[in-house]
Every structure is written in C-alpha cells, then in structure tokens.
Amino acid sequence: MLLTDQDWQAIRLTLHLASVVTLLLLLMVTPLAWWLAQTQSRLKAPVSALVAMPLVLPPTVIGFYLLIAMGPDGWLGQVTQALGLGLLPFTFEGLVVASLVYSLPFVVQPIQNAFESMGQRPLEVAATLRAGPWDRFFTIALPQARRGFFSAAVLGFAHTIGEFGVVLMIGGNIAGETRVVSVQLYDHVEALQYEQAHWLAGVMLVLCFTLLLGLSLVQKRAGWSGMKYGA
Amino acid sequence: MPVTNLLPLPRLAALILLLFARPLLAGQTQVAVAANFSQTMQRIVEDFQQQSGHRVGLSFGSSGKFYAQIRQGAPFEVLLSADSEKPAALEKAGLTVNGQRFTYAMGTLALWSALDNISVQGADILSGGDFNRLALANPRLAPYGLAAMQVLDTLKLTQLTRHKWVLGENIGQTYQFVATGNAELGFVALSQLLARNIPSDQYWQIPATLHQPIRQDAVLLSTGRNNPAAIQLLAFLQGEKARRTIREHGYTLPPEKPAVQP
Structure with missing residues (x-):
C-alpha cells in the first residue's frame, strides 16, 4: 500500500507550515536575540526565562490555552475579531501563530548564543572604523552569526514538523487546512491502520532526513564549519 | 555464631507474610x-x-x-x-x-452550544446554517463522531454542513471546542453535559432513532x-x-x- 492523496496533502501542508513558520521566526526573532545578547538590562533574565516557557509546558496544554486565548472570549480572539480577521482556531493562520509560540525557544537560543559567542571585540573594532550601529549589525554581526542562524532554521523547521499536541488542540483536523502529517499519522494509528501509518512515517522520515542532509552539505560546501546546535 | 540468633528469623518471616496476607486474599x-x-x-x-x-x-x-x-x-x-x-x-x-x-x-449524543445567543431546541438550528463551525468527533476514530455523522446523514444535512466541520480527536476534545466557544455548535456526549451540570435548555438530546447505537x-x-x-x-x-x-x-x-x- 502506498500513500493516499490525503497523505500527500498532509505532507504538502506540513512542509508549507514549517517553511512559513521558520521564515517568520527568523525575521521576528533576530532583533530579540540581538537584544538578549547585547543588553545589560535587568529584564534580560526574566525575558530569557519567558522565551523558554514553551519548553516547559506540555504541547497539548499550550494548545488548550491558545484555544482559549484565540476563542471569541479570549484576548487574542477579541483582537483578531476587532481587526476583521475572524477567529484563528481551525485555520492555517491559527496554526502558524501557534507554531510561532511553540517553536520560539528553538530559534531564539541558537541565534542568541551565536551573537554572544562572537563577543564585543569585532563590533568595537568596526566602531573605531566609523561603522554605525546598523552597519555593524548587518556587515559584522549577521555574517558572524550565520552558523547560529542555520542551526536555528533547522531546529525551528524540524520542531514545527514534529509538532502534534498544539495542532491537535487548535487545528480541528480539516483536510488541506490544518490536517498536518503528525495528525494524519495519529489518525491512522488510532484507526488501527498501522500499515498506512508505517508508510506515512517512513516517507516523512526519508523526506526530512534528505532535506536536512542536503542543507548540511550545502552549509559545508559554503565553507562554514559543521552544524553545531546552540554554538 | 550462637544458634539462638537465628530463631527470630522465621518469626520475622511469618510477620512479613502476614503483612502481605490481606492484599493476597483481596x-x-x-x-x-x-x-x-x-x-x-x-x-x-x-x-x-x-x-x-x-x-x-x-x-x-x-x-x-x-x-x-x-x-x-x-x-x-x-x-x-x-x-x-x-x-x-x-x-x-x-x-x-x-x-x-x-x-x-x-452513549447518548447531544447537540450543544455554549454561547448565550444560540438556543438549541432541535435540528432546525443545523439547517438554519446560522453558525460558522460545527464540532464533531472524528467519525473515523470516535464512535460518537460516527454517530454524529449518521445523524447528519439521516437529516440530509451532511452536504450542507460539511465545510463547517471541525473534528476533535475524541469526544473530550470536541467538548473543548464547543465549551470555549470556538465552535458555535457541536455534537458531544450527554454524559459530559450531565457531569458539568449544563442546563438542559442549552442542548438538544438527539433521539436514538437518528443513528446506530x-x-x-x-x-x-x-x-x-x-x-x-x-x-x-x-x-x-x-x-x-x-x-x-x-x-x-x-x-x-x-x-x-x-x-x-x-
């Protein structure tokens, strides 16, 4: 037995979701990671701790509270309704928002570490050469931290693909909209269709392994040293 | 080693056995x-x-x-x-x-809304279409979901409502979808509503004739x-x-x- 159309649809949807979430996270998280790496503020410790919170809560619990927050009586639901966007649960956009929360620490921490391990020295040298703050950030900090960005992208992508509990809670299992691979796989297992589950899991593993391996090879060829998580 | 020192041992063993005796019988x-x-x-x-x-x-x-x-x-x-x-x-x-x-x-099915402005008296609310989301348990996995789909089939409302379905993995999750108001309507288990003392004017108890047991x-x-x-x-x-x-x-x-x- 091979994969059904629904399986392929779930695979496409999952890759789409993971790509959108990874891209958005990289964009949104870079200023935060930069701030965390540079700041002397007393807020650094509480903000760092806050960023790590999604690691602590079980995904279904995160999903449950997101369901409440995004609902008609929740604060986020009130905001989205006031903006004329309607309600987020049971939509692809809702999954994106939830995944941003869920995968946040996996993207912040490698980038923050990369910025921190670079040290102040290169920035100070650049400053003596009259490079302004924006110039220093884009020409010194970003290229220096590329390994951190790579790890962050890989971790964010992989973590979003593996996401289950959150999606289960706010997705509503709608084909082509919120039924991602993890949910489809769970459905197969719960319906005792183990063979179908094995196929889907196998295809997904091979696909993601190939993708990550390819990325790693590209990274190596580009002359960056090997993938080091959190370094 | 004096022999007398060994004597308490069988007694101790008997005591320990006694401790376990009750759970063994019960x-x-x-x-x-x-x-x-x-x-x-x-x-x-x-x-x-x-x-x-x-x-x-x-x-x-x-x-x-x-x-x-x-x-x-x-x-x-x-x-x-x-x-x-x-x-x-x-x-x-x-x-x-x-x-x-x-x-x-x-199991007994019930059609329920947790929202104040929606009153569920019967099947009319389903055909009226005045709602965005209808929650039911996944018919493929959950017996309550299968029954809910049979109800819709019997009432000839499957095609009309299908694009509004959101599926819970089980009846517990379906309940959450409705309880949080994210789905205006949903098929839940009567047992869930009774356990939480939901007033009976908020739901319609589905006649057993509309679905397989x-x-x-x-x-x-x-x-x-x-x-x-x-x-x-x-x-x-x-x-x-x-x-x-x-x-x-x-x-x-x-x-x-x-x-x-x-």
Whole structure:
C-alpha cells in the first residue's frame, strides 16, 4: 500500500507550515536575540526565562490555552475579531501563530548564543572604523552569526514538523487546512491502520532526513564549519 | 555464631507474610477505561471496592492506544472500550477470554452550544446554517463522531454542513471546542453535559432513532483469565447497582441484561 492523496496533502501542508513558520521566526526573532545578547538590562533574565516557557509546558496544554486565548472570549480572539480577521482556531493562520509560540525557544537560543559567542571585540573594532550601529549589525554581526542562524532554521523547521499536541488542540483536523502529517499519522494509528501509518512515517522520515542532509552539505560546501546546535 | 540468633528469623518471616496476607486474599486488577467513561467508572469502582474488598487500578485513555498497548503486552486485565470494534479485534487476535465480551453502556449524543445567543431546541438550528463551525468527533476514530455523522446523514444535512466541520480527536476534545466557544455548535456526549451540570435548555438530546447505537463494549483480557478480582468486577459492572449508576451518568443500556454478542 502506498500513500493516499490525503497523505500527500498532509505532507504538502506540513512542509508549507514549517517553511512559513521558520521564515517568520527568523525575521521576528533576530532583533530579540540581538537584544538578549547585547543588553545589560535587568529584564534580560526574566525575558530569557519567558522565551523558554514553551519548553516547559506540555504541547497539548499550550494548545488548550491558545484555544482559549484565540476563542471569541479570549484576548487574542477579541483582537483578531476587532481587526476583521475572524477567529484563528481551525485555520492555517491559527496554526502558524501557534507554531510561532511553540517553536520560539528553538530559534531564539541558537541565534542568541551565536551573537554572544562572537563577543564585543569585532563590533568595537568596526566602531573605531566609523561603522554605525546598523552597519555593524548587518556587515559584522549577521555574517558572524550565520552558523547560529542555520542551526536555528533547522531546529525551528524540524520542531514545527514534529509538532502534534498544539495542532491537535487548535487545528480541528480539516483536510488541506490544518490536517498536518503528525495528525494524519495519529489518525491512522488510532484507526488501527498501522500499515498506512508505517508508510506515512517512513516517507516523512526519508523526506526530512534528505532535506536536512542536503542543507548540511550545502552549509559545508559554503565553507562554514559543521552544524553545531546552540554554538 | 550462637544458634539462638537465628530463631527470630522465621518469626520475622511469618510477620512479613502476614503483612502481605490481606492484599493476597483481596485481589488487585488493572483496568483500561475509555476516557469518556472515566467519571462513571470511578463511581462504580468505589462501590465495587467497598463491596468486594478488591483493589482496582484504573487507567484512562483512548481505546486506540489501549488496543496498541494491549497487543504489545500491556498489563491490563480488563478493557472498557469506547466502541465495539476494538474488543472484537482483540478477541480475534486471541488476547481475550471468550464469552466475556458485552456492552456495558450505550452513549447518548447531544447537540450543544455554549454561547448565550444560540438556543438549541432541535435540528432546525443545523439547517438554519446560522453558525460558522460545527464540532464533531472524528467519525473515523470516535464512535460518537460516527454517530454524529449518521445523524447528519439521516437529516440530509451532511452536504450542507460539511465545510463547517471541525473534528476533535475524541469526544473530550470536541467538548473543548464547543465549551470555549470556538465552535458555535457541536455534537458531544450527554454524559459530559450531565457531569458539568449544563442546563438542559442549552442542548438538544438527539433521539436514538437518528443513528446506530453507540455501543461501548467491555472485555476480559487473557491476562485476567484467573484473576477473581477482574472477573468479579465485570460481573459487578453488569449488576443492578452499576447499571443504575451508568444510567444516571447519561448512558443507556441494552434492553435486556446485556447478552454476549456473537
């Protein structure tokens, strides 16, 4: 037995979701990671701790509270309704928002570490050469931290693909909209269709392994040293 | 070494054995229970433990996961499934004691809205279409979901409402979709509404004639073949006291004393 159309649809949807979430996270998280790496503020410790919170809560619990927050009586639901966007649960956009929360620490921490391990020295040298703050950030900090960005992208992508509990809670299992691979796989297992589950899991593993391996090879060829998580 | 020092040892051993004696006489059994039946079962087990002195360990979860675990040698002796297929499949796989499978409860469906401005009096609200999301349990996985779909089929509303469906993995999650207001309407279990004292003007109890019965079957697993605690618990579950508790919690029962199905 091979994969059904629904399986392929779930695979496409999952890759789409993971790509959108990874891209958005990289964009949104870079200023935060930069701030965390540079700041002397007393807020650094509480903000760092806050960023790590999604690691602590079980995904279904995160999903449950997101369901409440995004609902008609929740604060986020009130905001989205006031903006004329309607309600987020049971939509692809809702999954994106939830995944941003869920995968946040996996993207912040490698980038923050990369910025921190670079040290102040290169920035100070650049400053003596009259490079302004924006110039220093884009020409010194970003290229220096590329390994951190790579790890962050890989971790964010992989973590979003593996996401289950959150999606289960706010997705509503709608084909082509919120039924991602993890949910489809769970459905197969719960319906005792183990063979179908094995196929889907196998295809997904091979696909993601190939993708990550390819990325790693590209990274190596580009002359960056090997993938080091959190370094 | 003086011989007298050894003498307390047998006495000590006897004492230790005595400590274990009661639990050995009053047995222990481990039971897997479908999540939707958890509250009802806790009540029944309280009564059973009081009457028999046996100890019952309860695990709550999805029937599909229990099925997978039992096939891999999980230490359960009784399964109270949310459906009739999984006990039958286990029986076919030779993991149960033949003749010890019966319907312990039949589910009742209700159409419910947690929103104040929606009153659910009957099927009209479904055909009216004045809602964005209709929650039901996944028909492929959950018996309550299958029944909900049969209701829609019977009312010829499947095509009209399909694009509004959101599917819960189980009836518990479906309940959350409706309770949080994210779905304006949803098919939930009457037992859930009764357990939370939801006023009856908020839901429409679905007539049983609109769908196939939601049979929840129990089965004695091979692991419990010689355990009196497990066997007595299943007998107790079919007794008058347990049946009354089951009805009070929003389930119905097969008309006669539940017969073993072929």
